[in-house]
């Protein structure tokens with residue numbers, strides 16, 4: 271007698287789950303250099319799991335925040351090569367590259383004098399203070415644009431000071447920023463207000479890219495859980511994210 275496993279058509283195959291994202295352009299998967307994965311084995315495990323969920327390519331983005339994580343191409347090369355080697359040894363074939371998530375502050379002005387790590391030769395992933403809008407932001411964004419870069423603001427929905435001052439978002443867009451929403455913001459992982467801001471930004475078509483911002487196991491578990499959220503998946507699948515262009 272043959273046994274057929276009944277497939278619930280409501281539940282997507284794991285490999286389709288994050289297919290809408292295609293390229294994940296925000297994560298912390300180079301071991302030991304920021305608050306992301308602690309070692310090569312964890313990096314490889316996370317990358318394999320992202321691939322299993324439908325991610326086709328990863329551009330990981332360690333923090334460059336000179337006070338806490340003074341990273342550069344030099345600090346990233348060795349951990350990147352160690353992960354890459356381990357991926358090859360494990361026959362994990364998805365393209366795995368690195369860029370950076372730059373924290374915009376006074377020290378970034380010096381970094382801008384040398385070539386920056388970009389997502390595609392032009393896009394630079396940036397984050398800003400979670401406490402208050404930096405008064406110099408317009409100048410930094412202008413300088414980035416003048417050098418031929420396009421700033422991509424990481425998780426705009428997580429800057430609480432923008433929630434009651436929504437025109438700040440419009441201003442950042444006018445100043446040349448693209449926006450990257452965190453997948454987990456849309457599940458309420460970071461709180462209700464952040465979820466609402468993310469939803470409003472999407473409703474207004476102000477979001478350009480989506481990323482996992484994966485740091486640790488708890489994030490990965492929460493990402494896998496979106497398989498249970500059919501409504502969210504449907505919304506994400508019809509939203510015109512530009513991730514596939516990377």
Ligand SMILES: [Fe+2]
Nearest residue numbers: 296297371483
């Ligand atoms: Fe990040």
